[in-house]
Amino acid sequence: MVFQLKRVIKNRHMNQSFTVYRSSGDWVDFEWVENTPEVLTITGIISIASEKEMENLDFADRVKGAIVIHSIEKLNITRDDGTEKGTSDKVVWRGEEYKVKSSSPYADYGYYKSIAVRIKGN
Amino acid sequence: MSEQFITDKQFEKIIANIISLILECTEEEKKKIRINWPEEGQPAFLITDNMVFINGYEVDDMYNRQREHQDTYETSPDAFARETSYTRVMLTNIILYGPLSFENAQKIRDGFFAEEHRITLAKNKIYMIPDNPSPKRVPEYFEGRWWKRYDISLRFNMLTTKESTIERVESAEIVLLEGDGGSEIETIEIAE
Numbered sequence: 001m002v003f004q005l006k007r008v009i010k011n012r013h014m015n016q017s018f019t020v021y022r023s024s025g026d027w028v029d030f031e032w033v034e035n036t037p038e039v040l041t042i043t044g045i046i047s048i049a050s051e052k053e054m055e056n057l058d059f060a061d062r063v064k065g066a067i068v069i070h071s072i073e074k075l076n077i078t079r080d081d082g083t084e085k086g087t088s089d090k091v092v093w094r095g096e097e098y099k100v101k102s103s104s105p106y107a108d109y110g111y112y113k114s115i116a117v118r119i120k121g122n
Numbered sequence: 123m124s125e126q127f128i129t130d131k132q133f134e135k136i137i138a139n140i141i142s143l144i145l146e147c148t149e150e151e152k153k154k155i156r157i158n159w160p161e162e163g164q165p166a167f168l169i170t171d172n173m174v175f176i177n178g179y180e181v182d183d184m185y186n187r188q189r190e191h192q193d194t195y196e197t198s199p200d201a202f203a204r205e206t207s208y209t210r211v212m213l214t215n216i217i218l219y220g221p222l223s224f225e226n227a228q229k230i231r232d233g234f235f236a237e238e239h240r241i242t243l244a245k246n247k248i249y250m251i252p253d254n255p256s257p258k259r260v261p262e263y264f265e266g267r268w269w270k271r272y273d274i275s276l277r278f279n280m281l282t283t284k285e286s287t288i289e290r291v292e293s294a295e296i297v298l299l300e301g302d303g304g305s306e307i308e309t310i311e312i313a314e
Contacts, residue, residue: 023162027153030138030176032164080165087162 006072006110008045015043018069018093022076024086034087044071046093049115065118067091067098074107075100075114091116126207126247126283131157133280134178136246137214141174144233145226169269172220174230183211185279193288202288209279212248216274219262227257227272234276247281 009015021037049066069075075089077100088100098116106113128136134157142152156164158177167173180186186209193202218227233239234250243249254276262269293313300307 025164027156027164030135030142030152030155030157032156032160032162034162078163078165080167085165087164 004110005106009070009072009111010043015045017041017043018046018091020075021090021092022086023089024084026085032087037090040073042071042073042075044069044073046070052118060122062121063118064121066101067093067116067118069114069116071112071114072110074105074112075103075116077101077103077114089116090119096120124283125285126281128246128248128280128282130179133212133248133278134176134214136243136248137178137216137276138174138176140234140239140242141176141216141230143239144230144236145174167219169267170221172222172226173218174226175217175219176214178212178214180210181213181277185209185211195290199287200292201290204286204288205283206286207281207283210282211251212278212280214276214278216276218257218272218274219269221270223270223272224257224259227274231257231274231276243278249279251277251279253277 018041020040020042022040023034023037025032025034027033046067046069049068050064052063052065055062055064069091075091076086077088079086091098091100097119099119100114100116102115104113138155138157142155145151145155147155154167154171155174155176158175189206189208192205192207194205195201196203216227216230218230220226231254234254235252240250254274257272257274260271260273262271293311296310296312298307298310299305
């Protein structure tokens, strides 16, 4: 039997709850139109994938960063499987919004690992 | 004549709509004609899907720089109505994927010459420049497979008209001075 790491993620001393905005949409008049996102509360372990970093651009200082999320529930990246379509989930963590860029399906071990990038820009 | 100004997005939609008519798309097939650069991104497609992607924007051209003004006096309001018109030269990039990308590229290239589509464009003051380059074959490599792709670029002249108001001169005061900055000889007031 495969060791289930979800027990670690479920550990209430380590995990935390965070808000996820799940998008769905369709093409209307040649444009992708998003519906009002579904608001979910998900539990998982969040740590830093890359620190907040400033880029000195000619027009502004742009700030970016990324977090890594270990969760029992799968976070979505942009998808169209015929029935369900939408862009990547957005995660709100410590008051800032991150968009899921990668998803590692370690479902066989009882969890998912996702990386989300900070989207605000400033 | 009224103001005439079409945004890039409106232009792309006019072109997309004509392409859907040329390709005789059903409502579901129309969803495979998509405008590029959506703010939040958009889901991708399969190698078996026949897709059309469109982007349009103004390009630099000698025509863009010529402006015409026409002033017409109006009694109410008591001013001149100025109409400024110029041509914007618009480029449309049409990117086709899928097993029928070659056939669809040919249909689109030929279809824009059809009278019905010329009339639709003319209603929006858009006129295709008939010097169309041929579709370009640009297969795209993605994760171990080559995806069929053809690109077409079409150019259009688009009339833009803007309206503004120019106040007319209602009165003037002319002062005659003696010598260089000398004393005033006479003041003439001209009014209606």
